[in-house]
Amino acid sequence: MTQDIVLKNIAKHISLDENEIPYFLSILKEKKYPKKSVILKEGEICKTINFVQSGTLRAFYRDSQGKESTIMFAVSDWWITDMSCFINQQPAMLNIETLEESLILHLQKEDLDDLYIKIPKFERFFRIIMQNAYIREQLRVIQNLSLSAEQRYHIFLDKYPQVAKQVTQKQIASYLGITPEFLSMIRANKNK
Amino acid sequence: MTQDIVLKNIAKHISLDENEIPYFLSILKEKKYPKKSVILKEGEICKTINFVQSGTLRAFYRDSQGKESTIMFAVSDWWITDMSCFINQQPAMLNIETLEESLILHLQKEDLDDLYIKIPKFERFFRIIMQNAYIREQLRVIQNLSLSAEQRYHIFLDKYPQVAKQVTQKQIASYLGITPEFLSMIRANKNK
């Protein structure tokens, strides 16, 4: 079953009883998206938190002048949403799109709220997910403040080698906060 | 009681029963620190998560050349720690210091782990705390990637006016990721 992936993901942090598994699976809605699908568009209410079974997704912010900043990539086994807008059920600041054909499990806000009540272990699960996300973002802030673009690029390659292969340099540049032209220069220097 | 502050903080997200309150308070260790105390030093194991009853704290990263990047400020009613190192009980990457005399409640890792078991509602509480921290850090990443130093400075003033009054410009500059000299220029331009 493809749903093995999400169950293994859950099992990293909590153990579900046999009878809890079908309930949990019943609130997930599986959907297949072709390449370049828009999963969430800025301004829309973000109704779901999303688990990537297969494929690659990108969340990005587009500023008033159209400049894009990639906030995160998500590959198989990752959770992704516009957390702020999902939690508060407000218009999204981010866009989320597929970079290739992807199989996504959607979990609705109201179903998650019920889940916390019916299976409180999920409070623990998402506490750990949020904790890890916080630690990741904070590390990224530290690196953005203290490292050069070149250092950030090499850390990105080391940390997410499989993502680096899937996405364009333009997208990597927008994740690093530099222009594609400057990334191209960094890459050219490397070979010297 | 000064401990009212932490109980009100908890009550924002969960309701404790009468009998749970004394247990929770019993695992908190209150300590008073003079100005410029070091609460956590990089390289040390980070043993506690800390609640600020009164005063102001600063968490910062110091790179190999001694350059400081301020990761967060914490004033009354905030939780602060080096989360990565607290969770994994590994040597700290961050330093935490008081910027004025401060009254801190310390919560030890092992007591927190017990607390999650004895009062599982705290899973919910810290899930929400972590969620908010994640959202905050992600917003900061977006702003670091897409806004100029000047824009970031004005957002900081709007968002944390009381912090802005308590801390030096050098510290604000290191939070924004710029030099104090450049912040001084930004401030001078403002008056034109």
Next chain:
DNA sequence: CCAATTTCTTAAACTACATTATTTTTTTAC
């Protein structure tokens, strides 16, 4: 399979911010 579009590279001119140094102002300590 070819045309069209997108991506990547190169390079010159430019800008936001850093560095260094000096002076002035504010804070701290006895």
Next chain:
DNA sequence: GTAAAAAAATAATGTAGTTTAAGAAATTGG
């Protein structure tokens, strides 16, 4: 209250990264 230390301002010079533009390479769609 005064000396010493730290913080802030100003200014000249330097640099990491941007902008603009144009050509080469790779991908995509029909």
